[in-house]
Amino acid sequence: MTIIDETAESPAPDGSGDTGRPLLEVRDLHVEFHTRDGIAKAVNGVNYSVAAGETLAVLGESGSGKSVTAQAIMGILDMPPGRIPKGEILFRGQDMLKMSGEERRKIRGSKIAMIFQDALSSLNPVLSVGYQLSEMFRVHQGMSKKDAKVKAIELMDRVKIPAAGDRVNDYPHQFSGGMRQRIMIAMALALEPDLIIADEPTTALDVTVQAQVMDLLAELQREYNMGLILITHDLGVVADVADKIAVMYAGRIVERAPVHELYKRPAHPYTKGLLDSIPRLDQKGQELYAIKGLPPNLLRIPTGCAFNPRCPQAQDVCRTDVPPLHPVTERDGTELAGRGSACHFWKETIHG
Amino acid sequence: MGRYVARRLLQMIPVFIGSTLLIFCMMYALPGDPVRAMMGDQAYDPAVVASIKKDLGLDQPLLQQYVNYMTGLFQGDFGTQIASKRPIADIILDAFPVTIRLTIFAFTFVTLVGIGLGVIAGLRPDTLRDRGLLTLTLVLVSMPSFVLGFLLQYLLAFKWSVTTPTVTDSTDFAQLVLPATVLASLSLAYVARLTRTSIAENLRSDYMRTAVAKGLPRRRVVGVHLMRNSLIPVVTFLGIEVGNLMTGAIVTEGIFNVRGIGVEIYEALSRREGATVVGIASLMVLIYLAASLIVDLLYAVLDPRIRYA
Amino acid sequence: MPDKTVEKKVEALPGDTVSTAGVVVADAGPAPDKARSLWSDAWHDLRRNPLFLVSAVLIVFLLVMSAWPGLFTSASPRDADLAKHYLGKPNWGHFFAPDWLGYDVQGRSIYARVVHGARASITVGVGVTLAVTVLGTVIGMIAGYFGGWTDTLLSRLTDIFLGIPFLLGALVVLNSFNDRTVWVVIMALAFLGWTQIARVARGAVITIKQADYVVAAKALGASTSRILFRHILPNALAPIIVVATIALGGYIAAEATLSFLGVGLGDTAVSWGGDVARGREQLRIAPHTLIIPSVMVSITVLSFLMFGDAVRNALDPKLR
Numbered sequence: 001m002t003i004i005d006e007t008a009e010s011p012a013p014d015g016s017g018d019t020g021r022p023l024l025e026v027r028d029l030h031v032e033f034h035t036r037d038g039i040a041k042a043v044n045g046v047n048y049s050v051a052a053g054e055t056l057a058v059l060g061e062s063g064s065g066k067s068v069t070a071q072a073i074m075g076i077l078d079m080p081p082g083r084i085p086k087g088e089i090l091f092r093g094q095d096m097l098k099m100s101g102e103e104r105r106k107i108r109g110s111k112i113a114m115i116f117q118d119a120l121s122s123l124n125p126v127l128s129v130g131y132q133l134s135e136m137f138r139v140h141q142g143m144s145k146k147d148a149k150v151k152a153i154e155l156m157d158r159v160k161i162p163a164a165g166d167r168v169n170d171y172p173h174q175f176s177g178g179m180r181q182r183i184m185i186a187m188a189l190a191l192e193p194d195l196i197i198a199d200e201p202t203t204a205l206d207v208t209v210q211a212q213v214m215d216l217l218a219e220l221q222r223e224y225n226m227g228l229i230l231i232t233h234d235l236g237v238v239a240d241v242a243d244k245i246a247v248m249y250a251g252r253i254v255e256r257a258p259v260h261e262l263y264k265r266p267a268h269p270y271t272k273g274l275l276d277s278i279p280r281l282d283q284k285g286q287e288l289y290a291i292k293g294l295p296p297n298l299l300r301i302p303t304g305c306a307f308n309p310r311c312p313q314a315q316d317v318c319r320t321d322v323p324p325l326h327p328v329t330e331r332d333g334t335e336l337a338g339r340g341s342a343c344h345f346w347k348e349t350i351h352g
Numbered sequence: 353m354g355r356y357v358a359r360r361l362l363q364m365i366p367v368f369i370g371s372t373l374l375i376f377c378m379m380y381a382l383p384g385d386p387v388r389a390m391m392g393d394q395a396y397d398p399a400v401v402a403s404i405k406k407d408l409g410l411d412q413p414l415l416q417q418y419v420n421y422m423t424g425l426f427q428g429d430f431g432t433q434i435a436s437k438r439p440i441a442d443i444i445l446d447a448f449p450v451t452i453r454l455t456i457f458a459f460t461f462v463t464l465v466g467i468g469l470g471v472i473a474g475l476r477p478d479t480l481r482d483r484g485l486l487t488l489t490l491v492l493v494s495m496p497s498f499v500l501g502f503l504l505q506y507l508l509a510f511k512w513s514v515t516t517p518t519v520t521d522s523t524d525f526a527q528l529v530l531p532a533t534v535l536a537s538l539s540l541a542y543v544a545r546l547t548r549t550s551i552a553e554n555l556r557s558d559y560m561r562t563a564v565a566k567g568l569p570r571r572r573v574v575g576v577h578l579m580r581n582s583l584i585p586v587v588t589f590l591g592i593e594v595g596n597l598m599t600g601a602i603v604t605e606g607i608f609n610v611r612g613i614g615v616e617i618y619e620a621l622s623r624r625e626g627a628t629v630v631g632i633a634s635l636m637v638l639i640y641l642a643a644s645l646i647v648d649l650l651y652a653v654l655d656p657r658i659r660y661a
Numbered sequence: 662m663p664d665k666t667v668e669k670k671v672e673a674l675p676g677d678t679v680s681t682a683g684v685v686v687a688d689a690g691p692a693p694d695k696a697r698s699l700w701s702d703a704w705h706d707l708r709r710n711p712l713f714l715v716s717a718v719l720i721v722f723l724l725v726m727s728a729w730p731g732l733f734t735s736a737s738p739r740d741a742d743l744a745k746h747y748l749g750k751p752n753w754g755h756f757f758a759p760d761w762l763g764y765d766v767q768g769r770s771i772y773a774r775v776v777h778g779a780r781a782s783i784t785v786g787v788g789v790t791l792a793v794t795v796l797g798t799v800i801g802m803i804a805g806y807f808g809g810w811t812d813t814l815l816s817r818l819t820d821i822f823l824g825i826p827f828l829l830g831a832l833v834v835l836n837s838f839n840d841r842t843v844w845v846v847i848m849a850l851a852f853l854g855w856t857q858i859a860r861v862a863r864g865a866v867i868t869i870k871q872a873d874y875v876v877a878a879k880a881l882g883a884s885t886s887r888i889l890f891r892h893i894l895p896n897a898l899a900p901i902i903v904v905a906t907i908a909l910g911g912y913i914a915a916e917a918t919l920s921f922l923g924v925g926l927g928d929t930a931v932s933w934g935g936d937v938a939r940g941r942e943q944l945r946i947a948p949h950t951l952i953i954p955s956v957m958v959s960i961t962v963l964s965f966l967m968f969g970d971a972v973r974n975a976l977d978p979k980l981r
Contacts, residue, residue, distance in 0.1 A: 078563050109567030116565075125654055126580050139568050171656040187566065194601075341485035366817060366831045371824030378833045459963050472839040490970065494963035496914040498937060502944060504953070599826035603918060615827070618922070621836045630832060634799045 021093055022049035023195055024073065024112070025229040029087035031068050031251075034080060034296035040298040042068040045087075047325075050195060050227040052131075057230045057238040057259065059274070061328075065296045069248075070197045073229075074114050075104045091195075098139040110140045113188035117200040123172040126303035127192045129156075129183050130168035136190035155186040159216060159307035178209035182216065189220060202237060214241060214296045235278060239263065244338060247271050250296045250306035253325060257339045267341035267350040269311045305344070317344050360648065364641050369422075370496035371637045372630065376418045379626045421627070426636060431627035433620070440631050443616055448635075450522045451605070455597045457525070457532035458539070460599075463590060466540040467583070470547020474582070475574065479550040485544065492541035497600060501534045501607040518609035531608040535600050539593045546589055550582040556580070584654050591647030595640035701973035713971035720965035727780035734759065736773035736878075738931045751949050765936065765950045766943060774931055775957050781932040782961055784843050785850070788915035792851035794905045797858025802897070805866030806889060817862075822849060822856045831915065835924040845925060846919070848977070850912060861904045865897035872896075899976045906969035910962045917958045933958045 027238045042212040043065040050056045060066040071077045073089055073315035075096065089096045092110065094102055114124040124132055133155055134148030143151065149168065152216035159182040172180055181201060188196050198217060202210040221228045232238060238245060238259065245262050247270065255268035266272040276289035293310035296302055302309055308318040319342070328339035331351050343349060354434040405411045412420070424431060430440035473485040495503075508530065509517035517529045554560065555578065602614035609615075613632055620628035652658045703753050707713045726733055736759035751763035751771075759770035804815035834849040835841055869875060883892075918936025919925035928935070931953040940951030 074565050076501045076561050105567050105569065107567070108565055114562075116562060118558060122562045122575050124559040124563065124581070125657055126584070127577070128656075135568065135572075136566060139566075139572065159470065173657050187562075367820045367824055368819070370821030375825060375830070375833060376823060378830070378837070409789070488965065490966055492957075494910065494914070494966050495936075495959045496918050496921075496962070498918060498934075499959055500936070502941070502951055502955060506948050565673070566934055591769075595826050601827045602828060602832070604920065606922070621832055622923075633825070633829055633833070636826055636829065640824055640826065 003350075022051045023054075023092065024229075025049040025088075025090040026073065027088040027090065029069060029072060029089065031072050031077065031082060032085060033082050035299070038299045041301060042251050042298055043072070044080075044128045044301075046248070046251070048246050048252055048253065048256070050229055052194065052227050053219065053225040054244070055228040055230055055242045057232060057242035058248060059232060059235065059238060059245055061207050061233055061295050062247040063298060065251035066248050067199050068251075069197055070114070070229065070231055073197060074108060074112065076108075076114075099196070106140075106180070109136060109193070110191040111193050112197065113191070113193040115181075115184050115188045115198040117150075117203045118204050119177070119184045120172060122184060125172055128169045128171055129175070130170075133168075133172075133183070133187055133190060136187065137139070140191055141348060144305045151190075155190055156183070158189070158220070159183070159186040161186075167189070177205050178213060181209075181213050183204060183215060185213070185220070189224070192224055193226065194230070196221070197229045199231045200233070201230075203232070217241070235263075235274060247274070250301050251298070252306065252342060253340075253341045254307065255324070255340065257328070258337070261336065261339065265350050267339065267346045268343045268347055269313050269345075270307050272349060273310075275286065275310075305342070313320065313345055313348065315344070353437060356652075357645075357649065358647055364645065367615040368637060368641060372422070372634045373418055375473045375632050375637075376421065376626075377414065378545055379629055380414055380417065389494065406608065408409070421630065424629065430631040433625055433628055435625065440628050443628065444613070444632060444635065447611060447613045447616045450610060451598060451601050451614060453522065454532055454535060454601060454605070454610060457528055457596070458536035458597050459590075461532055461596065462539045462543055465536075466543030467547050467586060469540075469544040470586070471551060471579075474548040474555070477548075477555070482548070486548065489541035489544045492537050495537070495544075497534050497538060497603050497659050498607060500537055501531075501604060504534060505607065512565055522610055522612070528610075530609055531604050534607070535597060535604040538600070539597060543586060543589065543593070548587050550585050551578060554578055554582045575593025580654070584651065587650055587654060588647050590642045591650070592640075594643040595636065598639065638655060669767075675887055679950045682969060689882055692749050699976065703972070706975040707971060709980065710971045712967050712974070716967035718970065719960070720968055723779055723783060723961055727783040730776045730780065733757065734770070734773045735778045736770045738769060738774040738777040741767040741769050750947070752955075755838075763912060763947075763949050766939065766947075769952065771953050774936055774977075775933070775954060777931045778933045778954065778957065779961070780799050781843065781926055781930055782913050782916055782958070785846050785911050785916040785926075786961075788843070788847035789850040789912040789916075790905055790909045792847060792854045792859050793908065794901065796851060796855040797860075798862045798897075798901055799893075800845065801864075802866050802889060802893065803860040803925065805863035806870060806885075806893065808867075812863075815859075819859055822853065825853065827853055827915070828918065831919055834920065841925065841927045843926065843930075846916060850915060854908070854912070857908065858901060858904055861900050862897055862904055865900050869893050873939045902926065903969070903976055904972045906972045907966065910965035910969060910970075914958065914962045915964060917962075944945025 008319060023112065025047050026046055029043055030041075033040040033042055046065065046069050048056060048058070058066045068077070068082075073096075077084070084097060091107065099107075123129065130149055130152045133152035134143075134145070137143040137148040137151050138145065153164045153168050156168060159168060161179055167175075172183070175183065181204075184195070185201070188198075196217075200215050201217065206215060213236060217228070220226075220262070228241075229329055230238065230242060242259045244258050246253045246258065247262075247268065249270050255262070255266065255271045257267070262271065263275065266275055270291070273289065273291040275292060278307045279288055291310055296306050296309075302319075304317070304319040304321055305311070305314075305323050308314040311318065323342045323344045325340040325342045326346055328336050328341050328346060328350060330336060341349070402411070421431070428441065430444065432439055433443065436443075469485055469489070469554065472483040476482055492500075505517050508514045515530055519531060521527060559581075560573065560577060563573045568577075598613070601610075601612055602618055604610070605612045605614035606618060614633075617629055617632045620632070685856070693899075734757065752760050757772070759773055762771040762775065765771055765774065777978070800815055800819070804812045804819075830853045831849055834852065835846065838845050838849075870893065875888060878888050878892050890939045916925055917932070917934035917937070920930075920932045921938045923935075923938060925934050926932045935952040937951050937958070940954065943950050
């Protein structure tokens with residue numbers, strides 16, 4: 001039983017001097033929260049990596065630990081009640097969890113930036129967007145107030161906010177939802193970071209605006225050759241922009257695969273269930289599939305495979321043994337690059 | 353902005369009239385008679401009482417009396433005290449600066465110490481430091497100012513002889529420290545608690561997470577992002593407290609024998625000098641209304657989400 | 662008031678209960694297995710809060726003292742014996758004896774006066790709180806629910822009452838009465854004090870009015886009174902109770918302050934504030950005549966404040 005070695009990742013596609021070393025690597029990350037009702041295990045041994053110019057989509061329901069992992073990477077977890085008992089987060093080979101607070105602060109915003117889901121509450125309501133954007137330049141680059149303001153307007157132009165010069169002194173509540181999310185993107189982009197983590201960046205937006213914002217994000221990512229971690233629960237958002245996908249369930253990665261392969265041939269019953277629950281035109285008239293049951297309670301994660309109570313294929317072994325992330329191969333044993341499934345019956349699922 | 357202020361000023365008029373009329377009615381419509389109070393227990397001639405009342409206009413209908421009184425007030429005529437025969441305007445002019453000094457002193461104290469304690473507690477919610485400060489403020493709140501006043505008077509003046517028990521010169525700031533502290537204590541405790549709650553709540557907000565994610569130094573995250581938001585309710589509260597501090601002076605001035613507005617109004621009340629009470633009360637209402645207007649304007653300046661309507 | 666586009670959220674609405682499980686909920690998936698209501702959740706919290714337990718015990722103690730002072734002392738608070746005048750210092754060893762806490766200027770047992778004084782403070786405090794809660798809730802609910810000119814009118818009325826400083830108003834009103842019984846004091850303070858609750862109730866009702874379940878009830882044709890009493894009142898209650906419990910301590914302090922100023926309960930009544938005022942002259946020579954009733958006032962106010970604080974924390978998960 002081999003477990004995929006995350007370090008043996010294919011070289012970064014950008015061909016920069018950093019080849020062979022991903023931009024960001026999360027190794028065996030554990031995060032738990034101490035609550036009144038006990039210890040909630042939000043993240044239980046997550047491994048993933050992103051290279052420059054690459055987009056990793058992290059997919060999962062709420063409570064799957066996808067956002068908590070991102071917050072741990074950013075170093076914005078509330079600790080306490082949060083705690084990281086185990087794991088490493090390597091940024092350009094250096095473990096950020098071992099860095100000093102000041103070192104991490106300097107990385108935040110300038111090297112790794114984050115886009116949050118709800119731009120209205122995530123932007124400071126009493127400061128103008130111009131102030132909040134120019135703050136990045138003033139703090140990280142010591143720029144003067146005036147110069148920083150000019151840069152802020154430039155940034156707003158970049159993310160295609162009309163009449164940026166007139167609107168720079170407006171406050172967040174004066175913008176529409178889509179425009180606000182553009183401002184969030186601009187803020188993340190300000191210092192041209194190496195990696196952007198976008199936590200459900202379009203969930204709060206209208207469908208038409210969603211597409212615009214996603215396109216903008218993808219376009220800017222290509223332009224700056226940034227790594228992007230896209231956290232979402234929406235399979236539809238992912239298909240066009242992501243290179244690879246990690247599916248999370250109960251704080252673990254249950255399946256990982258290059259994006260199109262995952263859609264074509266899921267190797268985990270959970271992923272399969274997710275894909276089957278997307279309405280499709282060619283299945284008109286049929287009842288839509290839904291994964292039965294509820295996401296697990298993180299205070300009492302089921303023994304064995306966390307998905308077993310909801311899994312149509314569950315056997316006795318699923319209730320006792322935690323499945324490791326098996327490398328997924330073709331029927332004849334040829335390895336499928338970058339694929340893994342944490343299911344005892346992955347063979348049956350993919351080739352079944 | 354200008355239109356908003358004008359509208360607010362217009363709105364203040366009925367409230368001012370309402371509040372002063374209410375005080376006027378409470379003073380004059382309820383039982384109690386100033387002329388008889390002046391005469392004390394001695395036998396009196398009803399005819400004399402009636403003629404004095406006529407002179408003072410006390411025989412007219414209540415509303416007429418109120419209108420007469422307010423007309424005078426706006427011409428700067430506060431009337432004359434029945435007992436001392438002094439113009440009430442003079443009494444107010446003498447006493448007011450004393451109370452203003454005391455109030456400003458206490459207000460500064462409330463602002464600096466109250467917000468300071470609140471910030472210290474709120475930044476580390478639910479720690480020992482926070483709980484300790486919360487308990488301290490609770491103890492302060494639970495001591496009515498006369499209790500705290502006498503306690504400090506007893507300890508500082510009689511027991512340790514650090515200060516004089518009463519104020520002999522109200523222009524001497526050193527002498528005002530004790531009364532100002534006592535006057536400030538309640539508001540100070542409230543301000544500290546409010547600041548603490550506001551800070552602790554905002555600490556968990558999404559925009560604070562963003563500020564940290566932007567890589568801002570903690571100084572800036574707290575000093576700019578947190579404070580700008582957290583102090584908005586505190587500023588509102590402080591404005592309203594100006595009025596409470598001025599009435600609180602009634603007790604504090606009495607304990608420390610500061611000859612301010614509080615002592616004047618208290619003495620006027622016990623002699624049932626309606627004109628003096630209503631005159632001073634009207635001034636207090638006016639100050640309260642002005643303070644709340646300023647607070648609202650300030651609120652709108654501090655919080656851009658509030659629009660003038 | 663400026664039109665606040667962001668209405669400050671009223672404390673503790675039912676929707677907030679979800680956040681009680683702590684920060685995790687943001688990403689922790691399902692709520693704990695047992696559904697918890699705001700009230701059971703609050704009770705769960707309260708039982709573990711030492712501040713609540715201590716204050717509850719103190720309050721029960723004070724309530725018993727005010728109901729049956731005879732349980733604590735057989736001495737009369739009015740029996741004056743000048744032979745034992747105020748120079749009779751406390752005998753700290755004589756627990757619960759009439760001379761335990763010494764005698765006042767007229768030779769009355771301070772212990773007996775302190776025990777018997779509880780009734781005035783507690784009755785006024787509880788009475789005023791009940792009165793302002795009922796009055797304020799009714800006015801606030803009417804203003805908030807019906808809106809329009811009703812709201813404008815009632816809000817202006819609230820403004821007018823708010824314009825009068827509480828202590829000053831109470832002084833003016835009470836000064837007019839020569840015979841100030843407990844009921845007069847309660848009515849006077851309630852007359853001046855309802856505004857705070859009215860504002861809170863109005864705000865809560867306005868927020869709840871827009872909640873989907875109220876809109877749904879309306880759409881289903883529920884009557885106004887049904888909506889008000891079945892849907893709005895129960896949900897507006899939490900913030901009202903929070904404000905009321907905290908105000909209780911304040912009213913006890915107010916009663917003591919007014920008695921101290923000589924316009925509280927009549928001179929014949931036994932009250933802590935009055936005793937403090939009378940002890941004032943002896944501050945230098947017999948401080949215990951003043952300090953002991955002062956301490957009683959503070960302990961009582963503190964108990965109710967701690968109680969109110971604990972209730973607030975339990976009912977308002979946002980503050981945790």
